Amino acid sequence: MSINSLGLYNYWIYGFVLVIGLYAVLVKGNYVKRMIGLSIFQGAAFLLYITMDKIEGGTGPIFVTPPQPGDLFANPLPQVLILTAIVVGIAVTALGLAITIRIKEEYGTIEESEIREVDRQA
C-alpha cells in the first residue's frame, strides 16, 4: 500500500480543519481563542498546499546524489511558499496577541461581550 491509497482524504481533512478554525474565529468571544482559531485556519491552508506537492514514488526535493533523468521529486514551490508563510503567520499571531494584551489592560477583560458592556457604560 502506498501513500496514493489515501486518495482524497487530505482534502477532506483540509476542509474540516478549515471550518473548525473559522468556527472559532466567528463564534468565540474570547480574543485569545480567536487567535488560536486563526492559527488553526492557517494550518488548514498549509495542509492544502503541502498536499499538492506530494508525488507518487518521489522523494523530498533535495539531491542526495546528482539527479538522474526519471527521478521524481516533490514539488518544491508549495514548500517555499508555506515555509515563509509559517513564519509570517507567527509574526501576525504575535501582533494579535500584543493587541489582546493591550485590550486586557484597558478594559480588564478579553471577552467581546464584556468589552461591549464597558463601552456602553462609558
Added chain:
Amino acid sequence: MITVLGLFTLTFLVIAALATVQSRNLFVASMWFCIFSLMMAANFLILDAADVALTEAAVGAGVSTVLFMGALSLTAEHEHVRERSGWLPALVLGLLFAVLFAASFEQPRLGDPLAPVHQHVAPFYLSETPRLIDIPNVVTAILASFRGYDTLGEVLVVFTAGIGVLSVLSFSPKKNQQLSGEGVAERVRGVQHHAILRVAGKLIIPLLMLFALVVQFHGEYSPGGGFSAGALFAAAVMLYGILEGADRSAKAMPQDWMLRLAALGAMLYIGVGIVCMMLGGNFLDYSVLSSKPVAGQQLGILLVEFGVGLTVSTVLIMIFNAIANRSTY
C-alpha cells in the same frame, strides 16, 4: 505503513483541532494547539516536505505555544461561556464544508504525477537548479534565488510585525487598573523552583543553539535555512527565559540590540540586491557577485539566508521579551 501513518496524523489533526476549540481552559487549548502543530509537522514529513516540517515544528509547536502562554499569563486563564448561540455561523460553515467536500472530487488523487501543479514551473526549478545554482536543496535555491523577491517581502513583513508588537506594547497600562489575571499576584522568576526542569532544560539550550547554526549554514545541503534556523535560535533563547526568568533573557539579549540586528538582517538582504545592481546585474541577481555565476549564486544565497535568519530570530526574541517582561503589577 506510510498510509497508516498518514491516516493517523490526519485524523489526530482533526481531534486536536476540535479539542483546541472545545476546551474552556485556555492553557489547555494552547497545549492542544501545540499537539495540532506537531501532528501537522509529522504529516508534512510524510508528504516529503522536510523543510516545512522542521519550520512548523519549531514555530508552530515551539514558539507559538510559548507566545500563547505568555499572552494568557497576562490576560485570562478561562474563557467565559458565551450565551448567544452560534447557529448561523455553524450553518454557513456547514455549507462551506459541503462545498469544499464536493470540490475535493475535482482534485487529483494524492501523489498523482499528472496533477497540473507538477506540470508548470516545478520541472524548470528541478532541472535548472543543478545547472544554475548547483546546491542540493532545491527549496533553498527557490527561496533565496529564484523567488528572492518574495522572500525579501516576507522578511520585511516579519520585521514590520516585530516593530508593531513593540509599538503596541510601548503604552504603559492605566495606573488605576489592576490586572486580574491568575498567577499575577507574585512574580516568580521562571521555573526556578523546579530543579529537574532547570537542569535538564539548560542541557538542551546549547544543543538547540548549535542545531540552529547547523540548520542555518547547512541549509543549502540539507533541510533548513534562515527561517527555520531563526525560529530554532529564538526557541533556545525563549527556553532560557522560561527557565531563568524573562528579565534575564532580556538582559542577555537586550531589546534595543535585537531591534538593530533585525534591521541589519533586512538591510543585509537588500544590500546584497543593491550590490548586484552596482556590479551590473539585476536586483538580487547573484550571478554577478563572483567571476563564476554559480559561485556568485551560492555566495548570494548564503548571505541572504544569513540576513533572513538574523531578522527572524531577533524579531521572535524581541516579541518574546516584550510579552514576557510586560509589567503585571
